[in-house]
Amino acid sequence: MNSKTSGKIFINYRRGDTRGEAGRLMDSLTAYLGEGRVFRDIEGIEGGADFEQVLHDSVGSADALIILIGPQWLTITDDDGQRRLDDPDDWVAKEISSALDKGLPIFPVLVENAQMPHADELPDALKPLVRFNAISISDYRWSFDVTRLAKIIAFDLPGSVAEQQLNLIRNVVNLSLLISMLLTTALVVWNARSQLPLLELWQSGLSFVPIVGSSVLLLVFARLLDKSKRIYFYLSGLTGLIGSLLFYVLVFFAPESDEPLVLYFGSTALSGLMFVFMNYSGFKVR
Secondary structure: OOOOOOOOOEOOOOOOHHHHHHHHHHHHHHHHHHHHHHHHHOOOOOOOOHHHHHHHHHHOOOOEEEEEEOOOOOOOOOOOOHHHHHHHOOHHHHHHHHHHHOOEEEEEEEEEOOOOOOOOOOOEEEHHHHHEEEEEEEEHHHHHHHHHHHHHHHHHOOOOOOHHHHHHHHHHHHHHHHHHHHHHHHHHHHHOOOOOOOOOHHHHHHHHHHHHHHHHHHHHHHHEEEOHHHHHHHHHHHHHHHHHHHHHHHHHHHOOOHHHHHHHHHHHHHHHHHHHOOOOOOOOOO
């Protein structure tokens, strides 16, 4: 299955089993994956509804399926005592069967200590469901479990809110650092052709504006990274801020004629180091 950057995830659930968890999970995943990507049947399916149209509106428009399996998912019965999963008109089973036929990524989610059913407990059309790894979620560790689920989904359907923000930060910082280096280089070339001093002090100082701005962005948004990778954002941001301060201190001890060049080479070195540290993070979302 190819990854899709704007994939939609449909939540399949049984109203008599996990209705409350379905709504809560939709809200939590939306916060992580972005608006408009997670949806579910809210009103239920009326008797006599068109099978093809219902599937088109649910599984047919989805790129992945989450199946909520609660304590009664396997055993719940209708008014006649028949197990709902064995009913040929059971919409929960039909949606799952359709997703299996389409080859969608499927994520069984076990709610409050529910167990993953065995193949011999399922109708024939749903037996392939046992091939998929299930993840458990519970009320007392909801945030941790849902974040773990969102990360698993992101392997098949990348494009979480955090990923989008990190991609924007990466583009902004890369562009800012490039501007920092090109700006001072362009001023050196221009001044040389105009037979002016290579750099005026104020000109060399301009290159530190995007460096300081990029450093602040990296420090603020480091929280979006996986904990094991945040150090690289912190290193990059602190390199920019502390390095800028150090080079401005050095200016006071340098001969007046060398002041612009100290800042020029300083800004170039800082930009390079920040770029290396930032990209070592791999932009791995937490």
